Amino acid sequence: MKTRIERALQIASSLIIVGLGIELGTLLWFHPLALVFFVLLGGTAVVLGMVIYLVSLVFVVGSGKS
Amino acid sequence: MTELLIAQIVVAILLALIFLIRPAVTASTVGKMLAFVALAIFPSLCLIGGWNLHMQRSQQTRFCISCHAMVPYGQSLYIDDPNYLPAVHFQNHLVPADEACYACHADYTAFGTLKDKLRGLTRVYMQYISTPPQQIRIPGGYQNNQCLHCHGGARRFEENAIHAAILDDLVSGRMSCLASGCHDSVHNVSQIQRLKLWKPGR
Numbered sequence: 001m002k003t004r005i006e007r008a009l010q011i012a013s014s015l016i017i018v019g020l021g022i023e024l025g026t027l028l029w030f031h032p033l034a035l036v037f038f039v040l041l042g043g044t045a046v047v048l049g050m051v052i053y054l055v056s057l058v059f060v061v062g063s064g065k066s
Numbered sequence: 067m068t069e070l071l072i073a074q075i076v077v078a079i080l081l082a083l084i085f086l087i088r089p090a091v092t093a094s095t096v097g098k099m100l101a102f103v104a105l106a107i108f109p110s111l112c113l114i115g116g117w118n119l120h121m122q123r124s125q126q127t128r129f130c131i132s133c134h135a136m137v138p139y140g141q142s143l144y145i146d147d148p149n150y151l152p153a154v155h156f157q158n159h160l161v162p163a164d165e166a167c168y169a170c171h172a173d174y175t176a177f178g179t180l181k182d183k184l185r186g187l188t189r190v191y192m193q194y195i196s197t198p199p200q201q202i203r204i205p206g207g208y209q210n211n212q213c214l215h216c217h218g219g220a221r222r223f224e225e226n227a228i229h230a231a232i233l234d235d236l237v238s239g240r241m242s243c244l245a246s247g248c249h250d251s252v253h254n255v256s257q258i259q260r261l262k263l264w265k266p267g268r
Contacts, residue, residue: 006089009101013086016109017079023116024075027068031132032190035120042116046109053105 008056012049019045071115078108124186125168133189135198138255139167146264149251151244157264161216170212171204210236213243 022042026034081104091097123129131140145153155161161169192198217223235241243249
């Protein structure tokens with residue numbers, strides 16, 4: 001049974017992997033829309049993943065439920 | 067640089083995969099530190115690197131003319147007539163050929179680069195969601211400081227009798243460098259099919 005912090009880590013790492021994958025795709029595509037996808041899709045996913053990870057450090061670990 | 071960034075992203079993905087597959091790794095101190103590197107540091111570095119690379123690409127000529135509406139403007143760089151301002155600058159490498167559009171159309175003010183990028187986003191919107199206007203115009207007109215950024219202070223420019231006589235008006239913007247009778251042959255995309263184009267390499 002996964003703990004809350006482990007679930008949070010999996011969600012965060014999933015988002016980061018998806019975001020970095022999108023970023024990788026935009027780097028291989030030389031087009032104005034590549035920048036738009038990089039910021040709107042890739043950047044959003046990565047930042048969301050990072051935020052979930054950092055928040056989990058504070059609220060999940062901090063609550064003593066690990 | 068692109069290859070380095072791609073390698074960095076691949077490494078970041080592999081590190082993040084560890085915590086997707088085995089999140090229990092963070093039970094140890096080393097695991098916690100690795101998690102911080104993999105889920106905070108590395109993704110941040112990848113985002114910063116990716117942003118820088120995309121910004122560099124957006125300055126390149128082929129980036130600008132990759133939109134359909136800009137194709138005739140790219141063709142106008144090859145007009146075989148030295149009276150055409152963009153053509154003579156591009157063909158003689160008076161501006162960097164691979165950043166020809168940016169060299170003349172970047173706004174050289176404090177927040178010019180940011181304004182250019184935001185304006186560029188409206189162009190992307192026009193191209194893919196709305197419709198580009200029949201005649202593309204620069205909001206506010208072409209500013210003299212985009213010419214004077216390079217030509218201002220240059221000896222040949224300032225010693226030219228005509229420029230010397232109207233220098234104050236040019237610097238203040240009261241008179242445009244592109245005024246009728248001066249450097250008024252610019253892109254002329256409406257006539258591009260009738261103009262002779264230079265073929266490089268001959």
